[in-house]
Amino acid sequence: MFALRRKSALALAATLLVAATSGLVISAPAAYADSPVTCADTSTQNGAIAGCMVAARAQAWINDGVTYSTGATHDGYRTDCSGYVSWALNLSQPGLVSGDMYEQNGFVDVSQNNLQQGDILTNPAAGAAGHVVLFDHWSDSTHTSYWGFENTGSGNVGYHVIPYPYWSGDGTFYPQHYTNLTAPVAAPAAPSVSVTGPSANALVDGTTTLSASASDSTAGTTLSTQFSVDGQAYGSAQSGTSPSISWDSSALNGTHTVTATTTATNSAGSASTTSAPVTVNVRNNYQVAFNAANTGQLFLYGNGTGAANGGTPVGLAAGTSPAIARLAGGGFEVAFNAAGTGQLYLYGQGPGSVNGGTPVGLAAGTSPAIAALPGGGFQVVFNASGSNHLWRYGVGAGSYTGETPVGVAPGTSPAIAALAGGGYQVAFNAANTDELFLYGNGNGVVNGGTPVGLAAGTSPAIAALPGGGFQVVFNASGSNHLWRYGVGADSYTGETPVGVAPGTSPAIAALAGGGYQVAFNAANTDELFLYGNGNGVVNGGTPVGLAAGTSPAIVALPSGGFQVVFNASGSNHLWRYGVGADSYTGETPVGLAANTSPTAA
Incomplete structure (x- = not known):
């Protein structure tokens, strides 16, 4: 017969008590996490079936509260031990008996260590001595007990820990594998x-x-x-x-x-x-700063989300221009030579910005340069009063404050760019030689003089390149031609045939498309001239004029284009000349102080 028995409730309680007193806490979950609650049953009767489907079907009778009976059926299967296992394996109705699940009807021997979810352990003895249980998974690493499903004469169908192969005194149990049971699905590897x-x-x-x-x-x-x-x-x-x-x-x-x-x-x-x-780098605006006409105060002009527009109460030294950087936190920082004191002054808006004077002084008639740092701070460099040495003033991680031993040509200003590798590179017109000098900190920087000369009284411009290098441009001594000096992929070194107005300096921006664009006051015409390399650049003259002795500023736009701003000839108004989406071309109603230049970021 297919009746069954198993250890009495009293014996089971004793087993659990021993487990508890030995420090092992046995608590049966509603279902094994890998299968009954996560595997949909798509099997067909006597067809291929996954172990998780077997567990899901076995769990269904637990949910239904099926009780043991040799004479009743549920879902077309007998509600005894072998009927329960036959239901779970989706065998023919009303189900096999436990003795028919041993080395026949698709059941074959399997070793203890090769048991998988959906295998069985059967005692093929005849009649009430026989019993069969479903194996779900091992409950310990030593494979001495397992979580299993069974239907017993002592109560309802259940899911609990069973000693391997079964409790002693209940006969001999044999591990069996159902050949229609598919191989276990491997858990995904880390993608x-x-x-x-x-x-x-x-x-x-x-x-x-x-x-x-x-x-x-x-x-x-x-x-x-x-x-x-x-x-x-x-x-x-x-x-x-x-x-x-x-x-x-x-x-x-x-x-x-x-x-x-x-x-x-x-x-x-x-x-x-x-x-x-x-x-x-998200830029939904561009911000311009300049020395305002008539007042000599810092003026802000911008376009786009969060841009600032209007005058400020802080003044710039006569004939000097501010520098601006877009900070990592989304705001901006302006640095300039303060009116009355000749000291470095900071004015900013947004996270990480600083406002107020500093105790360090700039050489008369010179302007600072500023670059944002990845950590949210910034680095300012300038020509120091008294010594004409390069000075650094920084805020935030990776910045420095203090004098350097290298000299900057009187009346000129340094340029700075934060490099892709994390450091920053400074370029300037060197004292005594008027040659390009490089000074930097961090990965990919260059330190030392170069053999190329700048026109007296002029300053270089620098842009970081995506590959980690940089491109410097300047007004060359002797020829007043635009010169390029570069380090790293996509940079260039050499003279160009285009001339820069005496006493002025070019501006440069690395474009979103990968190239770079240079803008400058053209020799002989004082008109804006564009010169570039790479995707999206423009080369040639424009019909718009710059005030004599002034220089433009340029900022790259996310669209791949660029925006140039400058002090317009005739009116000293701020002029914009742009290429690409979100750029503008035309005069604005706001005026710049004579002989000064705007800055943009």
Whole structure:
């Protein structure tokens, strides 16, 4: 017969008591986490069936509260031990008896250590002496007990810990494998994921696409990728190996970090991996600062989200110009030579900005340069009063404050750029030689003099390149031609055939498309001239004129274009000349102090 028995409730209680007093706490969960609650049953009768489906079917009778009976049926199967196991394995109705589940009817021997979810342990003895249980998973690493499903004459169907192969005194139990039971599904390996767009240090604005590449080596997995901006989930998770989502950055400015977390899932579980972070530069505005006509005070003029417009109460030294940098936190910092004191003054808005005077002085008639640092601070460099040495004044991680031993030509100002590798590079007209001198800190920087000369009284401009190097441009001594001096991929060194107006200096910006654009006051005409290299650049003269002795400023736009601003000839008004989306061309109603130049970021 197929009646069954198992250890009495009293004996089971004693076993659990021994386990408890030995420090082992046995508590049966509603179902094994890998299977009954996560695996949908798609099996057919006497067909292939996964172990998790067997467990799901076995759990169904527990949920239904089925009780043991040799004469009753449930779902078409007898409600005894072998009927329960036959139901779980989706065998023919009303089910086999335990003796028929030993080395016949698709059941074969299996070793103890090769038992898998859905296998059985059967006592094929005849009649009430026989019994069969379903194996789910080992309860300990030594394989001395397991979680199993069974239906017993002492109560309802249940799920609990059973000593291997079964309790002593209940006969001999044999491990058996049902040949229609499919191999266990392997849990997913940790997936691979990387952010593919935007690229590192990309300049973006408005709505841009976040994209990633995701993969997993485990067959049968589904992939879901959640993008995050600055550590906060953005939008809903995206499926597939090339997930993407539109990111609206229009309310942001500054440096932001994008990551992608991919989760690989199958019936055996899930695994997740978070990509390396990608830093992007969001610029939904550009900010101009200049020495205002008539008042000599700092004036701000901008366009886009968060741009500042209007005068300020702080004054600049006559004939000097401010410098501006876009900070990582989204604000900006302006540095200038203060009226009355000749000391470095800082004026900023937004996170990480600083406002107020400093105790360090600039050489008369000179202007500072400033660069934002990745950590949120900034580095200012200038020609120091008294010594004409290069001085540094910094705020935040990676910045420095103090005098250097290298001299800057009187009446000239240094230039600075934060490099892609994390350091910064300074370029200036060297004292006594009027040759280009380089001074820097961090990875990829260069320190020392060069053999190329600058026109007396002029200053260089510098831009960081995406590959980690930099490009310097200047008004060359002797010829007043535009000269380039570069370090690293995509940089150039050599003279160009185009002339720069005497006493003026060029400006340069690295464009979003990878090239760089130079703007300067052209020799003989005092008109704005453009010279560049790479995608999206413009080469040639323009019909708009600069005030004599002044220089333009230029800023790259996320669209790939650029915006030039300058002190216009005739009116001394701020003029804009732009190429590409979000740029502007035309005169503004605001005036600059004579012989000064604007700055833009």
